[in-house]
Amino acid sequence: MAYSSPYLYFVILYVLVYYVNAFNLYTSPADVGNKSYDFVIVGGGTAGCVLAARLTEDPGVRVLVVEAGGDNHDPDALNTTIPFLAPTLANSAVTWNFTTTPQQELQNRSVAFERGHVLGGSSSVNVLAYQRGSDEVYDRWARVVEDDGWAWKNVRRYYLRNSRIVPPADGHSITGQFIPSAHGNGPVQVSFDNRHDVSNDFVLGAAKMATDTHKFRLDLNAGNFTGTSFLQSSIGSGIRSSSATAYLDPLRIGRENLDVLIGTRATKLISSKTKGKSPSIEGVELGQTKGSACVSVMTKKEVILSAGVIGTPMILQLSGIGPAAQLKQLGISTLVDIPDVGSNLMDQPFAALYWFVNSSQTWDEYLRNTTIEAEDLEEWKTKHQGLLAGASAGSVSYVRLPSNASIFKTVPDPSAGLESAHVEMLYTNGFSRLGLIPFPDKGNFMTVEHVVVSPTSRGSVRLNSSDPFAAPIIDPNYLSSEFDRFAMMAGIRSTFDFLKLPAFKGFIGEPLVDLQLDSGSDATLLGYIRNNTVTVNHGCGTARMSPVGADWGVLDPNLKVKKVNGLRVVDASSIVLIPETHIQAPTYIIAEKAADMIKSDYRLR
Incomplete structure (x- = not known):
């Protein structure tokens, strides 16, 4: 039977993915436990895929991405590619299927709090709206964290680097539907x-x-x-354009300094503490199921948490980084007391x-x-x-x-x-x-x-137990x-x-x-x-940025976790104040800026 062009595309892609020596895709922690990495990125979602692509542009850098979900080319992920079916992805194999605590103002109903559980993360399962928010969003971030590097004039280039306008699937002229000078030439495709x-x-x-x-x-x-x-949406040629398709898929050819491990969670950060000095994060423990043996992976430069608004504060708390009193109740030894970890959950x-x-x-x-x-x-x-x-x-x-x-x-x-x-x-x-x-x-x-x-309501994400595989307590306080x-x-x-x-x-x-x-x-x-009322799934802020030296917040303006060394957070949990829009594009901007900051810190290409 003759293949139509879309089918031929997927056949060719399948061959390239599985039979060409490109980045290394692994399914077992044992495959990476004896390897050496410069950076370990925990979370292959919206931000994680951006970092994987940008940091491995330097061929001398070795990077491991650890994703709890599956490959975006697995059969279970087919519907993630079909734009109109985005709302049907809830409670499926490609989402975490979290639920909130009973919400007092919603008649004590618990509501679904969906996050992506697949390469591409929430950019693979969201409803595709691609909107960056006003210039004022970023100017306010800059004022609050006291760092002009977050002002729009300084982050605009990261927005332009991330996306580009493409014709819609039906090919109609889009002249008069947008302002060309307001858009860039990045890998994420955006159409109407x-x-x-x-x-x-x-x-x-x-x-x-x-x-x-x-x-x-x-x-x-x-x-x-x-x-x-x-409405501008992350769609190109009738297919969802996610961080996995835009940033990671092109690396399936010729990016051998990148390893991607799927179906695996980070259960705890590995730290060392020298008397009189801040503790250092040296690696991460990885596991696949409760009770399974964990594998330790060490890093030469940094561990980067890109596990999202829920996953990032969970991993921090499991590692003893968070509110000391709450950690003590769960029997977790406090590495550093940072009360803001897991607080300030914002959603729309x-x-x-x-x-x-x-x-x-x-x-x-x-x-x-x-x-x-x-x-x-x-x-x-x-x-x-x-x-x-x-x-x-x-x-x-x-x-x-x-x-x-x-x-x-x-x-x-x-x-x-x-x-x-x-x-x-x-x-x-x-x-x-x-x-x-x-x-x-x-x-x-x-x-x-x-x-x-x-919104001005604020909630929290807390551990339910010291078990890294237990669902967290999510209370957005809608x-x-x-x-x-x-x-x-x-x-x-x-x-x-x-x-x-x-x-x-x-x-x-x-x-x-x-x-x-x-x-x-x-x-x-x-x-x-x-x-x-339900949620549009725009959770953010649970590891928010703050000024250097501030007694609130989790990160400094360079997205480094305060009071520790060798640990950075790059995802929507870092957002200090929720942008008045969908958070996909702002998260891409954060990730692109973070990649530049990391490259500058380590003098990478």
Whole structure:
């Protein structure tokens, strides 16, 4: 049988991956236990793959990446490559399947807290939105950590180094959909809606007539992150573009100074302590299952934790780096007392609402009809086009609360500045099954997903026991602050006002759920929010940066763990204040900057 070009691509890639002597892919810790490495990177996720690629550009440097999940080319990971199926990856083999503690403000519900468990990490399983946030995000980071190196003028080059705009799968012209000068020429491919979704036509048409918070902005990634625009997503040629596909896959040919070990966890950092001096991290213990023998791997220069917002604070605490009192309760000897480890968990709560629409051009029938589903899957397999070649959302709004909003009488504005939003709205051309509302048997829908992007609620990640294979205690404390509840309600009311614009006439019907917004009471709206809020999975901050010498924080501005030597953290846990956007692109920026800092420290090429 003749192979179509996409099938041929995967056949060739399979041969290159498994039969060409490229980077070394291992499945057992025993394969690496007797080797010598300059750097051990714990976590092959969004940041870890970037570091692996950049540090091994110097052929004299040997690097080991340790990933708890599997290979991104394993059969279990196939759906990670299909953009439209991103929301279906929850509770699958490629995610950690964490859940939170019961959340008081969510009617004591526990919610899924998904993180990637595969090469590429969360960049392999997220909903693909590629947005860097406003310039103000990075300028505020620089002020808070007292290091101008984090200001936008100094990190812009890392954003440009990371990604590039490519045509969408359907090949339509994207002239007039973005500002070319605002984008770079990096390995992560970024594109736009490829299906000409009818909902996007109405949303963007209305935005171009709006004069208030929802007004049209051509390119949010040009620096001002308020208004309504085309959604940019990490997709190239109808395939997800992740850190694994963009940074790691090209190294499967000709990067023999890189070893990648999959299916393996870091159980503990190996340290030595000289009297009167700070302890040094010299390696890491690796294991695959509870009770299995651990293998020690030593490093000449650094261990770099890129295990993410959950994994990084867990490994630190398991190694005796964290709040001394809590570690003592678990029988873990304290190496250094850093109370902030695992604290300051920030995440963005998310609530979806649904409207009936007067159109048959939504993708609701795909969800109801297995024949259509099979046809669309075949179209993606043979052409990498059609419904499955795009993200579920194609347009987005970032909205600020009015400056005279009553909440600001008692609560300071938590955003990074006037070009940063408080609430995000994602628009999808059908019923998006991301919340708790069941999918109706009939009807066509537009979903609007509301995200509080400047939350003030703070939570934590703590060990449940000294067992490195035990699930942690994750408490994001969603909607615990008055501001977060106010902002979610204000954002939803803003959407209702936006959908009343004349541009939506004849398209938008009634909402699926009557929130009684005209009753003069917030009770029904707040009840809906508490019953239906989940997370958009943007957790960060559990090993946050702080100024040199500060008595708070976990890292210095160079991402080095305080009070120890030879240990750095490079992932979203390092973020000091949550950016008012999706955290994929900011995490890439952190990783690219970290690679340069490490190269400078050790005079690498």
